[in-house]
Amino acid sequence: MMMTATALCPLDDIPDGGGRQIAPAEGGEVAIVVLRRGDRAWAYRNVCPHFSIPLNYEPDTFWTYDSEHLMCAHHSAMFRFEDGMCVDGPCLGAALTRVPVRVEARMVIESQEDDGV
Numbered sequence: 352m353m354m355t356a357t358a359l360c361p362l363d364d365i366p367d368g369g370g371r372q373i374a375p376a377e378g379g380e381v382a383i384v385v386l387r388r389g390d391r392a393w394a395y396r397n398v399c400p401h402f403s404i405p406l407n408y409e410p411d412t413f414w415t416y417d418s419e420h421l422m423c424a425h426h427s428a429m430f431r432f433e434d435g436m437c438v439d440g441p442c443l444g445a446a447l448t449r450v451p452v453r454v455e456a457r458m459v460i461e462s463q464e465d466d467g468v
């Protein structure tokens with residue numbers, strides 16, 4: 352097993368209680384949304400499970416509530432920061448696809464476990 356780690360962005364570049372979009376890595380297709388509450392961060396693929404389209408309507412603009420939920424800009428599905436579960440809206444019970452991240456020295460780092468090649 353091999354670990355690959357990619358720095359996504361400084362924690363302090365994400366609004367506290369909000370989200371920021373990270374463009375796809377070279378060769379990648381899907382952007383990531385990183386959510387922050389205080390010193391914690393979570394990341395998901397920026398794809399709503401309802402219609403498989405980005406969660407935001409305007410570039411890098413995410414609607415969040417009480418530092419707890421991210422709202423899809425299209426049909427208002429609400430997703431929990433912690434696990435990406437849809438707790439209200441048309442895709443209730445579905446979840447965003449998690450991108451594993453950790454915070455290290457105030458930097459959000461994507462850390463993926465690969466089955467080493």
Ligand code: FES
Pocket residue numbers: 399400401402403404406423424425426427428440441442
């Ligand atoms: S596309 Fe997100 S709620 Fe419909």
